[in-house]
Amino acid sequence: MPVDTTFAGRAYPPGDVYVVSREKLREFAEATGATHPAHTDVEAARALGHPDVVAPPTFAVVIAQRTEAQYVEDPAAGIDFSRVVHADERFTHHRPIHAGDHLRTALHVDAVTQRAGLSMITTRCEIADVSGQPVATVVSTLAVRPEDDA
């Protein structure tokens, strides 16, 4: 089934609250080799003016990919994940993410285009705190290879 281009422009309202934990930030920091003490040491983070330990710059992908799943895993969207290649990613931090944050994320399908059989899908996650204040914007583009392309 081909990628359904009519999904372009769709918006999904914010879903469940994601609670950022110190231990999840530690796990993500260790996996990416992020050794800055502000990721794991509360006192080091507070010395820099943060209320708690600080997420690495790409941590928001954890929240974004969960949110994107409601679109990319929808059978109607026609996205064959075995043919997906990650094309690009961008994080814009309106403020740092800290342990203890309660975050909700709205998903926007900004573009679904096809050219020579290759489909390009751009999604945008708007991550906000529970009062609606913006925290981060994550824009991701996936390329889906055509089915006759090994």
Place this chain on the structure above:
Amino acid sequence: MSARPVAAGLTVGQEVARRTLTVDRARLVRYAGASGDFNPIHWNERVAASVGLPGVIAHGMWTMGAAVTVVVDWAGDPGAVVDYQTRFTRPVPVPDPGEAAVEVVATVGALDADAGTVRVDLTVTVEGARVLGKAQAVVRLAAA
């Protein structure tokens, strides 16, 4: 307290940091668990080969996340990185046994005095070939 760099003394093109990162299969399993990205092309040789890859490859997001640690350490504060983007231009095959070496060089790409920010451009290569394209991190500088 702030260890953030200041604009004075920075010039476009200046190298500010460089580091060699290594990644092995165990690292990819760890990243899969930490990130929630369990795509088997990042841990299963058979699946990777079946979709035409040379073998298990690193998550692009692992490479992106690992590369920016160089910027965070230079900036002195993870919260100073206000924007970070990249394109994924080439997969990073991760051998077994063994490991892949990822070279990261950070240079000053642009200075914005009004915004109080510096754009740090990352050159990220494996065996001399770029694996990330337009890898740019915007860092908020300390007040002069």
